[in-house]
Amino acid sequence: MQPYPVVPRIPADQPFVVRPSVRKRVFLFGGFTLAVLAVLGCVLGLGAIGSENAVALLAMFGLIALFFVALFGLQIWLLTSGGPVLAVGPAGLWIKTRPTRGQAIWLPWEAIGLISRRRWSLEKMLCVAPRDPRAEQNLGAFTALDAGVMKAFFGTGFTATLNFADKSEQEILQAVAHFAAGRVQLA
Template sequence: MTQPSHPSPTPPEGWPAAQPGGWAAPPQPGGTWPAQPQPGAAWPGQPHGPGQAWPAHPGGPQPTYPGGQHPPYPGAQPMYPGGQQPGYPGAQPMYPGGQTPGYVGGQQQVAYPVGPQPGYPTGPQPPAAVTAKRIPEDLPFVVRPNVRKRALVFGAVILVLGLVLACPMGAIAAADDGSPWVLLVIPMVMLLLALQFGFMLWLIASGGPVLAVGPDGLWIRSRPTRGQAVWLPWGAIDHIYPRRWSLEKLVCVKPRDPRLGSGLGTFTAVDSGLQKAFFGTGFTATLNFADRSEEEIMRALAGYAAGRCRVG
């Protein structure tokens, strides 16, 4: 079945009419486009011989210079030998090998400062501790050291050590070639121990209270003898528990943030490190060498904490 021929639409105005026999075939490979200059031909008006110059402009003929160079125009950079020009404003100066500072192998290298810079955060900072020289005594429950009870214990320790030394020293003095002057070692050792224990008693007694408890938190020393007083709110405390070390029983207060109380001095850092190794925290207060009983102190801590931290 053949399709009927359709009449060709009339071309719009301005379009060329169809040629008899169809449109002309495109040029074949190797052919040239009409009016294209052939190889070797020069463009019209282009100087192509030695000593020839460009045609004159309407403003008048331009003079020729040796080598075809022209003087610089207003605002243009002057020419230098080799065609090089000095760097423009804002351009990087050239260096041997074509490298410029801050570039390696054509890639820009950005140098960043090493270490923390001022004005930039360096990570979470430890919470600042509220400190005082002494524990205030205006809180509802205040615990003070019992110097007399501790002095009795220190005296008993000195007597026991004296008796331990007296046995071998007496045997040496009773020997045939022994000298009674050997027995002087015993009182000298006991005197040195008494001086040391006496200094410790003075530090403890002159440091003020060892613990103060209130509805909002508690005050405790940063060192067992004579450290700074540190304020710990109940929300910052994780656990309160008793521990025993030799003849002394302590109440230990463990903060939620172990960094709390850091930066209080070298001696405090040393004592706090030892206490953390033995008790798990650097904040401790005496229980059996206080002016209040152990049961009373633990009951007051549990009552004022009101479930905001673990006690016991």
């Protein structure tokens, strides 16, 4: 049995709720997608000059561009459609258990051992390490897979984005410190 409540989506009625920012994700992934397509377009464009296969190269570029745009859309949808990523209140916090879906767990402040900030590439994360290792058990097979990857990068499976959120990193950290009220070590 799971010692802490797990729900399909973080309740939005908490005093401080953090949602993913679609705009920030689109800016990052859109820029990456445009850069890849620009390089590919230049390479294929140079290959098409003076070639009788110019139409085939253009069609190939169109298919590749369509693939990248679809991949871009899927990535944005996966990262932003699962509802809030974090909610903080006087009694504890809700945090997503998976980066791409909405499942979340409730952790009272007394059940949290450490809250820290970590960075991996462009992503800054708020990392919540529970005192009780049972908190990370029985969350489902896909969650265990996602949490394993998150643990490898961030040291815990419970993470929330800081720089791709609808609130600033400073606002999030101040709210966590305010509601934790010294009951949790913040690093």
